[in-house]
Amino acid sequence: MTASRRIDRSVLAVAREIDARGLVIGTTGNVSARVAGDIRITPTRQPYACLRGRDLVTVALDGTVLRGCRPPSRETPLHLAVYRRRVDVGGVVHTHSPYATAWGMTGHPLNPGLEDQSYYEIGVVSCLCGNHDGGTGQPRDLGHALGSSNAVLLGNHGVLAVGRDPAAALLVARVVEHMACVAHAQITMRLAAEPHRGAVFDMSN
Numbered sequence: 001m002t003a004s005r006r007i008d009r010s011v012l013a014v015a016r017e018i019d020a021r022g023l024v025i026g027t028t029g030n031v032s033a034r035v036a037g038d039i040r041i042t043p044t045r046q047p048y049a050c051l052r053g054r055d056l057v058t059v060a061l062d063g064t065v066l067r068g069c070r071p072p073s074r075e076t077p078l079h080l081a082v083y084r085r086r087v088d089v090g091g092v093v094h095t096h097s098p099y100a101t102a103w104g105m106t107g108h109p110l111n112p113g114l115e116d117q118s119y120y121e122i123g124v125v126s127c128l129c130g131n132h133d134g135g136t137g138q139p140r141d142l143g144h145a146l147g148s149s150n151a152v153l154l155g156n157h158g159v160l161a162v163g164r165d166p167a168a169a170l171l172v173a174r175v176v177e178h179m180a181c182v183a184h185a186q187i188t189m190r191l192a193a194e195p196h197r198g199a200v201f202d203m204s205n
């Protein structure tokens with residue numbers, strides 16, 4: 001199997017997995033991989049379950065569509081911004097997973113203090129404030145917010161996760177969703193444990 005075919009397979013496998021794991025709804029989200037000096041990315045508005053290698057689109061780092069029978073994801077500019085800035089990145093995954101998306105709407109960095117954050121070398125996940133549609137209106141400070149980290153929250157628009165390949169980026173996206181879920185639980189439990197709410201947990205009555 002050629003290297004490019006192997007990369008196509010990894011993009012397709014990860015695209016199906018973000019759907020199967022509920023990290024996106026329908027045809028939202030997108031997956032890409034670096035191939036030589038270009039990228040291969042999922043097309044726009046195509047169901048992941050029936051995607052084939054021929055559906056992926058080859059795009060140059062300057063945004064020129066080189067090959068593909070469908071338009072690339074409209075959020076391709078987000079991917080390109082990462083690949084141009086980070087030569088260590090070989091795969092990018094963008095999801096709309098619910099807890100991470102909700103946390104992004106708070107505008108605060110995500111840092112529940114989990115051991116997973118150091119284990120997976122994610123650390124604190126920065127949040128880009130404002131509305132980011134992922135298209136040509138991409139935030140110019142995306143690269144700065146991502147820095148050398150593996151993930152960033154896009155205001156009201158989910159997660160952008162990166163890795164050495166699409167599978168590694170998917171793992172980061174899953175960990176970020178887990179972090180946001182735990183952060184939500186922490187806040188909920190702290191509120192419930194406040195003195196005037198403590199009766200919720202008092203089982204002695």
Ligand SMILES: [Zn+2]
Pocket residue numbers: 028029075094095096134157158
């Ligand atoms: Zn999106």
